[in-house]
Amino acid sequence: MDNIKIRLETEKDYRAVEELTRKAFWNVYKPGADEHYFVHMMRNHPDFIPELAFVLEKDGEIIGNIMYTKAWLEDEDGVRKEILSFGPLCVDPAYQRQKLGKILIEHSFEVARSMGYDVNINFGNPGNYVSRGFVSCKKKNVSFVRPDNYPTALLVCELVPGALAGKAWMYIPSTAADCCEDTDAVEAFDATFPEKEKKWMPSQEEFYIYSHSSVVR
Numbered sequence: 330m331d332n333i334k335i336r337l338e339t340e341k342d343y344r345a346v347e348e349l350t351r352k353a354f355w356n357v358y359k360p361g362a363d364e365h366y367f368v369h370m371m372r373n374h375p376d377f378i379p380e381l382a383f384v385l386e387k388d389g390e391i392i393g394n395i396m397y398t399k400a401w402l403e404d405e406d407g408v409r410k411e412i413l414s415f416g417p418l419c420v421d422p423a424y425q426r427q428k429l430g431k432i433l434i435e436h437s438f439e440v441a442r443s444m445g446y447d448v449n450i451n452f453g454n455p456g457n458y459v460s461r462g463f464v465s466c467k468k469k470n471v472s473f474v475r476p477d478n479y480p481t482a483l484l485v486c487e488l489v490p491g492a493l494a495g496k497a498w499m500y501i502p503s504t505a506a507d508c509c510e511d512t513d514a515v516e517a518f519d520a521t522f523p524e525k526e527k528k529w530m531p532s533q534e535e536f537y538i539y540s541h542s543s544v545v546r
């Protein structure tokens with residue numbers, strides 16, 4: 330695709346990024362969306378990493394973005410390692426499935442490596458990520474909440490191959506997304522955008538299945 334540019338997000342982009350996030354996530358994982366509120370709030374969270382908040386422009390218009398927070402892995406001795414977790418990641422629906430998501434992931438991973446990070450972990454639909462080097466958390470011995478619990482949607486990408494080898498880990502996510510539990514605040518923020526119809530979509534059931542299941546064998 331021509332005239333594509335990736336650059337860091339600036340304060341002037343905030344509302345455009347929130348509008349894009351709302352548009353891309355609307356009705357995908359639930360009727361409506363709360364990811365634009367998450368974006369709005371995470372920029373003030375201590376785990377937010379502004380050096381990894383990128384927007385993708387085409388002809389000067391923002392049509393994609395990726396944002397990161399810190400997360401942690403704890404080994405069997407209780408020693409913590411700081412890692413990355415991206416999300417939201419989104420591409421304008423008019424430009425999806427044209428490798429722009431891939432470009433955003435690869436660009437930000439490159440910068441992340443130069444900052445010394447060697448692992449990224451996030452919850453997501455495996456179909457979006459397995460071709461980007463992500464594997465099931467079970468294959469990297471990364472459990473969640475309790476040992477031997479390997480959620481299907483918990484996906485691990487070693488930015489440096491072998492970074493997790495030889496140990497068992499427990500994933501500890503940032504609390505940045507907890508703000509979305511305040512549904513009144515989500516609704517109040519959403520009311521500052523033009524009205525949009527909330528409805529059921531099959532992707533919501535797909536997400537339910539991924540987010541309520543585990544890899545057991």
Ligand SMILES: CC(C)(COP(=O)(O)OP(=O)(O)OC[C@H]1O[C@@H](n2cnc3c(N)ncnc32)[C@H](O)[C@@H]1OP(=O)(O)O)[C@@H](O)C(=O)NCCC(=O)NCCS
Nearest residue numbers: 353416417418419420425426427428429430431456457460
């Ligand atoms: C998920 C998202 C960011 C991906 O961006 P994109 O630019 O559309 O994705 P890409 O073109 O880079 O392809 C991503 C992968 O999706 C899969 N994919 C491609 N086309 C697909 C299709 N028609 N149906 C299902 N999966 C498809 C493939 O695995 C593809 O990788 P590959 O073609 O190299 O094998 C984008 O679709 C989006 O914004 N979705 C809504 C918001 C969201 O769900 N964000 C992710 C959760 S944080």
